[in-house]
Amino acid sequence: MIYSIVKFGDPVLEIPAAEVTSFDDGLKKLVEDMFESMYAARGVGLAAPQIGISKRIAVVDVTFKEDPDARLVLINPVIISKEGRQRSSEGCLSIPGLYTDVVRSSWVRIQAWNARGRPFSLTADGYLGRVIQHEFDHLNGILFIDRIDPKKKQRLLAGYEAKVEA
Numbered sequence: 001m002i003y004s005i006v007k008f009g010d011p012v013l014e015i016p017a018a019e020v021t022s023f024d025d026g027l028k029k030l031v032e033d034m035f036e037s038m039y040a041a042r043g044v045g046l047a048a049p050q051i052g053i054s055k056r057i058a059v060v061d062v063t064f065k066e067d068p069d070a071r072l073v074l075i076n077p078v079i080i081s082k083e084g085r086q087r088s089s090e091g092c093l094s095i096p097g098l099y100t101d102v103v104r105s106s107w108v109r110i111q112a113w114n115a116r117g118r119p120f121s122l123t124a125d126g127y128l129g130r131v132i133q134h135e136f137d138h139l140n141g142i143l144f145i146d147r148i149d150p151k152k153k154q155r156l157l158a159g160y161e162a163k164v165e166a
């Protein structure tokens with residue numbers, strides 16, 4: 001099933017999501033649907049709040065279907081360490097058409113659970129590290145525009161909303 005993507009302005013994007021407590025067939029189906037919805041929206045990462053489900057689940061595939069082994073499921077992820085700074089342009093399926101530079105950690109080490117309830121840890125840098133940090137933020141109700149200078153955010157959003165209304 002392909003969910004439609006919740007857009008900026010919906011409160012579900014701005015509240016912390018709830019921990020997953022049951023690793024059942026419903027969760028596996030939801031994860032599959034999230035990959036399908038992410039691909040349909042031409043994204044490389046998707047967090048459950050972006051389909052209106054306030055749960056700590058994110059899916060990532062920075063190869064966009066090219067490498068099946070690159071599919072990453074992050075359930076209840078925790079960042080256990082991070083270091084350095086990298087600045088790069090970022091966008092979000094929930095704020096289509098808006099791009100801006102965001103400073104993130106150069107690398108992160110996370111711990112998470114997969115859809116079968118198995119814990120794992122992963123160290124990621126570069127683009128993958130950035131996408132993971134972006135999706136992790138969604139689970140805490142934080143958007144990429146919350147990571148930039150507030151004045152710049154205001155200016156970008158004013159232009160964005162004018163464009164959406166036009």
Ligand code: ZN
Nearest residue numbers: 091092093094
């Ligand atoms: Zn996003």
